[in-house]
Amino acid sequence: MDELMLDGNAVAGLLQEVFAVEMTTAVGTCGGCGAPGPIAAVHVYRGAGIVLRCPHCGNALAKIVKGDSRAWIDLTGIRVLEVTV
């Protein structure tokens, strides 16, 4: 386990900026292994952009790139996302 790896709490501000709603309590089901869990508990890596990985299988759940006025989000690693409305 990498010391540099943080969790979903570390990108809570970015996610709320993008989705306009608090996302760390959202529950994502991994498209790789099927395990559900709160976004707060996913593993977060910072590369050129941000990668959210399943804490059980390492599958890339989501990728986020933030430009100055645009953001790109790939959520294809999440089979389904449950949010409170």
Add this chain to the structure above:
Amino acid sequence: MAGTAVRGRLTWELAELVEVVVETPHVKTIVLDVPSWPGHRAGQHVDVRLTAADGYQAERSYSIASAPDGTRVALTVQRLEDGEVSPYLTDELRPGEKIELRGPIGGYFVWEPSDGGPLMLVAGGSGVVPLMAMIRTRAAARDDTETRLLYSSRSEDDVIYRDELERLSGNGLGVVHTLTDSQPPGWTGYARRVDPEMLAEVAPRPAQRPRFYACGPTPFVEAVAEALVRLGHDPPAIKTERFGPTGR
């Protein structure tokens, strides 16, 4: 909790420094006034952004140390030796000056008295900050939820909020320190890193269905969470927040 989604895009606000409190040789609390502050919950954090004259920017996240208190927000900041942001916040920023801040952020690693307990808080170093917000919120509400804090520090000099924790102890709050690097003469407390044996001794039994919040560096949090699961605690009851190099 239905219908309690935190809504709205975060916006950058201007926060004015009101007061600086020295906590330890390397740690200070900066108390800010944020005019449009909507209030916050214990465990939430803020993002702080600095901008240089040529447009260069850096952003960092800091946990809120204070219980809700109108427009006042206290951040406890550890001054990193070669830090890009922390030395500015602890040593350069003067009362009356302003920084950009957005928040409150977070909905997972939060606790309020209505969430109940027994509550077990496990802190590694500066990971104590959001847990202290929980303890202060509990105290302000005169709540008596059974609460224990297991707090790991390098030495006695590094213990943040030491006097206040002592003062708040009792009324259902127990504080257990472990000092991992050096201990004062006559120290009878724990003197090693948090391990499964220590957690078994300090934490409530699984049958009591405690709620755990563990915060600190990634290796610390991972080890604590794993140990708690091995002790028979329910994984969803263990909430973690990892501290580490942040910013962009």
Add this chain to the structure above:
Amino acid sequence: MPPEAAKLVVSRGWRGRRSTDVDPARIPPGQYVTRDFPVLSAGPTPHTSLELWDFSIIGELAEPRGWTWEEFLALPSEEITRDIHCVNKWSKLDTVWQGVSVDTLLAGIETSAEYVTQYSDGGYTTNLPLEDITGGKAWVVFAYGGEPLAPEHGGPARMLVPGHYFWKSAKWVRGLRLHLSDEPGFWETNGYHNYGDPWQEQRYVGD
């Protein structure tokens, strides 16, 4: 409208941790020079043992070729000093590497491929036109600053392609796949620019 462009709130006296006494002509637009070497990664650090490591050239060519670690180290290598530029706005000047030129690895290859994908342990990929990694423009490097390349910085071996933002220099690289058509990689399919020339400030799609 970029909100930040409206007005900047300047923090009195704060400069950050970058170097400012540098020749501006060496700095691409929007970049700042750092003394550090930030560690950025799309995933956990792989730890492939050198016994199992190999480097391959595969895809659109008559015969794939490959080297074990020992064979790879036996190839002619050189010291390379270059500036590197990350899309996250930090630049590092005069970084010194030791590595094998991609020209050496592709010597004698017959291919009609026009594109190449670098692929790495952990699944990372990044794409470039073949002409942008040949002709002295790219290396597979195994040492940085005179020391073996640390795992957190991409060791045992990574790509060095200084003419593009550094996400196009794959860490933990295991091979090059040659293609007839362009195949956007891990970040190119998610908002980052397909070509990534720092001097044209090609950070994002559409720049």
